[in-house]
Amino acid sequence: MIPRTIFSSEHEQFRDAIRRFIEKEIVPHHERWEEAGMVDRELWPKAGEAGMLCPNLPEEYGGYGADYLFNVVINEELARVGATGPGFAVHSDMVATYIYTFGSEEQKKNWLPKMASGEVIGALGLTEPSAGSDLKNIRTRAVRDGDDYVINGQKVYISNGQLCDIIVLACKTDPEAGAKGMSLILVEADRTGFRRGRNLKKIGLKAQDTSELFFDDVRVPVTNLLGQEGEAFSMAMSKLAEERLSIAVSAIANAERAVQLAVDYTKERKAFGRTIADFQNTRFKLAELHSEVLAKRVFVDRCIDLHMQKQLSATDAAAAKMLCTELQCRAVDECLQFFGGYGYMLEYPIARMYVDSRIRRIAGGASEIMRDIIAREMFKQH
Numbered sequence: 494m495i496p497r498t499i500f501s502s503e504h505e506q507f508r509d510a511i512r513r514f515i516e517k518e519i520v521p522h523h524e525r526w527e528e529a530g531m532v533d534r535e536l537w538p539k540a541g542e543a544g545m546l547c548p549n550l551p552e553e554y555g556g557y558g559a560d561y562l563f564n565v566v567i568n569e570e571l572a573r574v575g576a577t578g579p580g581f582a583v584h585s586d587m588v589a590t591y592i593y594t595f596g597s598e599e600q601k602k603n604w605l606p607k608m609a610s611g612e613v614i615g616a617l618g619l620t621e622p623s624a625g626s627d628l629k630n631i632r633t634r635a636v637r638d639g640d641d642y643v644i645n646g647q648k649v650y651i652s653n654g655q656l657c658d659i660i661v662l663a664c665k666t667d668p669e670a671g672a673k674g675m676s677l678i679l680v681e682a683d684r685t686g687f688r689r690g691r692n693l694k695k696i697g698l699k700a701q702d703t704s705e706l707f708f709d710d711v712r713v714p715v716t717n718l719l720g721q722e723g724e725a726f727s728m729a730m731s732k733l734a735e736e737r738l739s740i741a742v743s744a745i746a747n748a749e750r751a752v753q754l755a756v757d758y759t760k761e762r763k764a765f766g767r768t769i770a771d772f773q774n775t776r777f778k779l780a781e782l783h784s785e786v787l788a789k790r791v792f793v794d795r796c797i798d799l800h801m802q803k804q805l806s807a808t809d810a811a812a813a814k815m816l817c818t819e820l821q822c823r824a825v826d827e828c829l830q831f832f833g834g835y836g837y838m839l840e841y842p843i844a845r846m847y848v849d850s851r852i853r854r855i856a857g858g859a860s861e862i863m864r865d866i867i868a869r870e871m872f873k874q875h
């Protein structure tokens with residue numbers, strides 16, 4: 494492998510500690526959580542204690558003031574064992590990051606230390622039954638009434654939807670103003686009129702709770718507004734590069750794992766008096782996949798490096814997300830083939846990876862949206 498140069502010894506020490514935590518507190522429970530449709534709530538404070546939640550926040554808000562590479566380590570270590578249940582990425586990298594970047598001092602002091610400790614779980618409510626990719630067409634309304642907003646609407650596919658205590662909710666505050674009429678509002682899950690719908694049955698990510706959320710005349714004070722009214726779209730845009738890069742980080746770690754699982758399995762399994770690894774088809778296919786993963790791993794590391802210097806463009810992050818998630822899905826599919834019937838059995842990690850990986854090409858911006866972003870930049874003078 495081409496040596497990775499982005500991590501320091503501090504990051505590697507953190508990796509060792511996180512790996513031990515995941516082996517002890519996550520791996521042995523994951524199958525049970527898949528059956529339950531969500532992780533145990535008790536995992537969250539333990540993860541907070543282990544430094545897995547919101548490590549980037551400054552110490553005054555409960556974090557370690559760590560750099561983005563600590564998030565990379567967490568994402569990679571969860572991907573290494575296929576731990577898709579804990580919704581830490583949405584909680585730390587999205588909800589806490591939004592509150593930290595755009596929140597008032599009072600909002601930060603109120604929520605961030607509890608999010609870093611795992612006492613409070615966050616969810617991000619953007620998608621609705623009638624609008625996902627086309628975010629500016631959401632219908633959830635927040636109407637100003639004195640010192641309150643009154644919120645009505647519905648969200649769907651919300652990660653951490655069953656467990657969350659606080660939701661960063663995208664609402665229309667001025668329906669005539671298009672993208673400029675959307676705002677982000679903090680909604681506490683114990684507000685009257687808020688209701689959780691079903692924990693949705695998915696083909697994969699079975700241990701992660703994904704839900705419908707309903708808002709019927711939910712009243713929150715105007716001090717729950719995050720940032721400025723009408724700024725939701727531009728706030729979301731300013732965080733997109735990091736979100737897409739984080740998805741690429743997990744995707745490439747998953748693709749690497751798939752190739753490694755296939756190498757290990759085909760060395761042992763025999764057919765026609767030889768191991769499966771002795772067939773030229775196996776060797777060539779895995780050599781090709783290995784080379785592709787290697788190339789994209791170097792690309793992702795370079796993107797991480799640029800992001801650390803605040804120089805990663807949204808277009809390049811979109812390219813990383815599109816390329817790595819497409820490769821992840823193809824690598825998992827092609828590697829599963831070498832397992833024969835066992836590859837179709839959920840007790841084999843490669844089978845779980847097959848169903849878990851599919852979402853990567855849809856959520857966080859579908860592959861087609863990524864292509865559109867890249868093409869728009871390429872043809873902008875056209």
Ligand SMILES: Cc1cc2nc3c(=O)[nH]c(=O)nc-3n(C[C@H](O)[C@H](O)[C@H](O)COP(=O)(O)OP(=O)(O)OC[C@H]3O[C@@H](n4cnc5c(N)ncnc54)[C@H](O)[C@@H]3O)c2cc1C
Pocket residue numbers: 583617618619620623624625626627649650651652653695698703852855856857858859860861862865
């Ligand atoms: C497991 C899971 C977890 C999720 N977690 C969250 C969450 O925590 N919070 C949240 O807000 N949302 C979440 N989502 C929603 C997710 O972000 C959306 O599903 C995604 O953005 C796509 O939106 P959509 O489903 O409405 O598809 P649509 O917008 O209807 O798009 C359907 C398809 O049409 C095509 N398409 C759309 N637009 C274009 C275009 N411009 N050009 C070409 N093709 C196009 C694409 O192929 C796309 O996949 C989650 C979804 C899932 C399944």
